[in-house]
Amino acid sequence: MNLLNIGSSITGILSLLLLVGNILALVHVIRTRPDAFVAASKQSKKFWLWMTIGSLVVTQIFGLFSMLGIIGIIAVIVYLVDVKPAINEILKRPRY
Secondary structure (H helix, E strand, O other), X not given: OOHHHHHXXXXXXXXXXXXXXXXXXXXXXXXXXXXXXXXXXXXXXHHHHHXXXXXXXXHHHHOOOOHHHHHHHHHHHHHHHHHHHHHHHHHOOOOO
């Protein structure tokens, strides 16, 4: 196994992880009431819906390592690490 194959494998795993994270974030946004975003002092539901859809589309079209792909990755990470836990705390949902 040479270094090129290892790099391709790592990129494939990262792409799969990002795809799963994007889908989880998108499903969470769709299932959450709009007033929960306001109660958690976060951006609106419409904003996060477009950010997660945009991130999914951009990372699939341009790839992980393009400038738009990196912005999409950051948007999903911010949602999953900051917004989702705040909304779950407001709505008293389980952590998964």
